[in-house]
Amino acid sequence: MTGAAAVHEAFADLVDGETAVVHRVALRLAPDRLIITLPNGAAQDWMADELREVPDQADLSGLMLARAGDPLTRLLIRDETITRLLRQNAPALHRRPPIENKGRIAGWAAGAVASVSLIIFVLVPVMANQLALFLPPAGEKALGDATFEQVRTALSDADFLPVEVCEAPAGVAALAKMEARLDAGHDLPYPVTVAVLDHDMVNAFALPGGRVILFRGLIEEAERAEEVAAVLAHELGHVVNRDPTRDALRLAGSIGVLGLIFGDFAGGTVMLLLANQLINAKYSQAAEIGADDYAHGLLSDAGLPPAALGSFFERLMAEYGDEAGWAEHFSTHPKMIERVDAAQAAQDRAERAGEIGDPVLTAAEWRALRTICGPQDDKGQSSSRRPERD
Template sequence: MTGTPVTYSAFADFLDGETARVERVEVVLAPDRLSIHRPGGGRIDWLADELRALPDQADRRSLVLTRAGDQLARLVVTDEAIVALLRRNAGHLGKRPPVENKGRILGWGLGAVASVALIIFVLVPVMANQLAAYLPPSGEKALGDATYERIRMALSSDMVPVDTCEGPEGLAALASMEARLGAGPDLPYPVTISVLDHDLVNAFAMPGGRIVIFRGLLDEADSAEEVAAVLAHELGHVVGRDPTRDALRLAGSVGVLGLLFGDFAGGTVVLLLANQLINAQYSQSAEAGADDYAHALLTEAGLPPSALGTFFERLLEEHGDAEGLAAHFASHPQMAARIEAALAAQGAAETAGRIGAPVLNAAEWRALRGICGGSAAEDAPESGMGVDRGFERPKPGRPKKDGSIGG
C-alpha cells in the first residue's frame, strides 16, 4: 500500500473468530500492513498481501476484511478514507483462496447428481407404481377434481373457466356409448366422462376416474365409432391407473427438486399435472397396454378395433406431424406398429364375426356432436362401423383443429 501515511488511524469493529464478542479497536494503516490495536493492549498485524475483502458487500461505504489463512476473523472498517485507500492500494482484496481437493469435490458433485437422477428416474417411478395400488379412491378423486378445474381455467382466454358441455340429449348419447363399451367390471372406481367446450382435438384420463373429451375431437371425428375407440383407450388408462401413477411420479419428482431448490407446494403439483395431462405422454408400455385393452373392449362390444388406428392415421395424413390429434400420437414410439395392431385386431374381430350394430344411431350421433350447443350436429356424418362408410376423408372446407390426444 505504497504512499499510505504510516500514522493514519481510525476505529473499527473486530471479531477474532473465536468468540462472539465484537471489539472496538483502533486500526493503523501502514504501507505494508494494517495494525489492529485491541482494548487490552494486544496488537495484531495483517500484512497488505494477506488482506481479503468479503464478496457481495452491498454497502460500498464500509469494508469487511478478513485475513488469508484466518477466514473466521473479521474487521469491519467504516472510515471512508481508510476504505478508499484499501480499495485503491490493496491489490489482493479480491483474491480468493485456491480450491483444494478439486477431484474429491468433483466426485462428490457427480455422485450427488447421479443420486438425484437415480431417485427421480428409478426410485420415484417404482414407488409411484407401488403407491398407486394403495392410494384411497377418495384421494385420487380429489386430485382429479382439482386438476380438472385447473385445466378449465388454463384453457380459458378470458379468465372464465371453459364450459363443461351438458346438452341433455348429448349426455344421454355419451352414457349410451359408455354402457355399450361395458368397462364397469374392470374399473377400480366409477368413471365420470366430461366434454369441454374447446376446439382442442384431445382426450385424456385423470386420476380418480374422470375422462375428459374436448369438443374439437367430436368435431373432427367422422363417426361415433372413432369417439368410442378413443374413449375405450382412455378407459384402458383408468383400468391401469396410469394417470394416478403419472401424478405420483410427478409429485415425487417435484418434491425432490423442491427440497433441493426450495420451491415446492401442492399447487405446483396440480399446475404441472394439468399441463402434463393436456399434453399427456405415458410410457410406451402404458400406451400399449391401453391400446390392447381398447382392442379387446371394442371387440367384446361388437365395435371395430380398427377405429382406434384409422382415426389417428387419417388425421396424421390430414394435418401432418405438427398439428392435430395425430401430432401427439406420433410422439409415441412405434406409431405404425400401434396402427397395425388396431387393424390386426379388426381382422380378428371380423373373422370371429364379432362386429355388431353401430354404437349410436344417427340421431344419437348428432346429439353427441351437438352436446356443447353448437352447430356441429348439423353436418354430422351418419354413424357407421367404419368398414364401408365410417372413415370418410374430412369434408372440403372443414377447418383444421390444433391440439393433441392425451394418452
C-alpha cells in the first residue's frame, strides 16, 4: 500500500455477516494488505485493492470497511492512524461495486412504469366512470360540500380568509328565479345548489353532488342575464352527466396510487389538489359535447336562447384570447367555432319551433344579480364586501 511501508497495529470490530456477534479483532496494516487476526487465532488478509468504504450513518467516528466480493462482512476501525493511511492510500476505497443484471433491472423498471401508467391512465378512469354511476347521492353531495369549502380556501387572498359567498338578498332572489326557470332538478337525485363567489375570475364550474359555482367576474363580464343562464345550463349538464364526480374519483384514485409509491398523502392535501383540479377542469371532448347538448335542450325547454352559450364565450375569446379563465375551459376540443355553430343551430331550431320566450330576468333583477356581491363602483365592478382587518 503506497505510503504505508511501516506496519501499524490496532484493534477493530468485525461482523461476519452470519451471526449477530461482534468480534474484537487485531489489525496489522501492511504495505499491500490489511491483516485481520480473529479471536481464535485465524488470520484473514484483506488486500488493499479489495477494500471498500461503507458509509455508516449510525456512527461517523470511525471507518467502516467491506471487502469486494463479500457484501455482508463489515469491519469498523477507530484507530486514527490506520484510518488516515487507508483513506490516503487505499486505491479503490470509494469505488462502488458494478451494477449486475443491468438489462434485467431496466426491464423491471420499464415494467413498473408501464404498470403504474396503465393503472393511472386506464384502470383508474374506467373504475371512476363506473363508480360515478353507483356512488350514493349522499356520498356524492358530501364530497361536493367538502370540496366547496376547499375551493374557497384555495382561492383565498393574502389574509388567508376563504373567499366569501355573495348573498345580497335581491341578487340571491334573482339567481333563484334563474335556477327555477332552467329547472334541472328533475334530472338529479339531489337538489341543485348554485353559489356565487366574490372573486374576479371569469369562470364557472361544477362540483360533485349538484353544486355549481359562478364567480363575480363572470357575471360582470356578461352583457345580459341569458348569457349567465347559458353558462349555468352548461355546468348543470356536467352535473347531470356526473363529470365532476368522475373527475374527482379519477384524481383521488391517481393520488392514492402515487401515494402508495412515493409516500402517503394527507387528506387535506388530497382535498386541496381536488379543489384546484375542479377549478381548472378540462373535461374530455365527449364530456364537453354532452354538457353543450344538455344546455341547448335545457335552454330551449326554458324558452331561452341557446346561442347565448356560444356568443358569450366567443366574445370572451376575442377580448382575452385562448388562455383566459372560462374561455379556455369552453375552448376545449372540439374547436370553439364548432361549438358556437352548434349553439346557433340549436337556436335556429328553437326559433322555428317558437320556443324562445320572455327574458330570464327583468332589467331590475339583472341589476340585482350583478350586485349580488355588493354595490358596483363607477366602472361597473363590484366592490369587496370583506371587512377591514385590525
